[in-house]
Amino acid sequence: MNCNVRNFTPPIMKRTLLTLTFSLLSVVIFAQVSAKEKQALLDLYLATNGENWINTWDINEPVANWKGITIENNKVVGISLLFNNMEGILPATLGNLEALKVLELSFNKISGTLPESLGNLQSLEVMAFNGNDLNGTIPATLANLYNLKQLHLSSNKLNGTIPAPIGYLEKLEVFNVFDNNLNGELPIGLASNANLKELVVAENNLRTDENFSKTLLSNSGAGINLNKPILSPSAKNVIAIETSDDEN
Secondary structure: OOOOOOOOOOHHHHHHHHHHHHHHHHHHHHOOOOHHHHHHHHHHHHHOOHHHOOOOOOOOOOHHHOOOEEEEOOEEEEEEOOOOOOEEEOOHHHHHOOOOOEEEOOOOEEEOOOOHHHHHOOOOOEEEOOOOOOEEOOOHHHHHOOOOOEEEOOOOEEEEOOOHHHHHOOOOOEEEOOOOEEEEEOOHHHHHOOOOOEEEOOOOEEEOOHHHHHHHHHHHOOOOOOOOEEEEEOOOOEEEEEOOHHHO
8 A cells, every 4th residue: 555645734734834934035135224224315315415515415215325325234334425516514413323434425515524423433444625615623532543544635625633633543654634724743753654655745734843754754665755746636536646756
């Protein structure tokens, strides 16, 4: 006597499993950033006249579809909105984007001051506000950005001194404050930073002493020229660099 035993799943159970599967897929496909991070982006949109941006956002769409925004693991890691007709001030809530690695808002019409909350962005590697209308001082809180590699603040109206602790950011490779109203001594930490490749400080009222120059040459190499700025734009980042006379 042959007895064939077959697996049998009731239709109701099949439908339940199918629904559960689709639900899980939907969570994966449509997973979004937290409400806190989305609000920080919305604050930026509202504070800088987002409706009139060149590349504006449809705020009814998922954040992943917003132009210039990069998301990894449901975290905002990049904001790149160069030449985007952004006009207004920077909201303090930008400091809530704790996974942010790139903040590139160069060549817009952003005014006001740099929020101290930017010092909360401890994953940040690139901060760029070249060619805006920023005023006030450089926040001392930027010295908390231990992973920062590039700081671009050229062609604004920043004043006051450069906070000394910023000079001791060990990963800093580019320090660009060309064409502002900064004054005082350049932080000695910039001179002793072995990773520094580009130091762009012309068109300010900054001073260096003999000790700074000697330290700079011995630690960062003779390729850095403090007096000869060259503006060199690229598609991804716009960086003011300085070169030696031998390279011209």
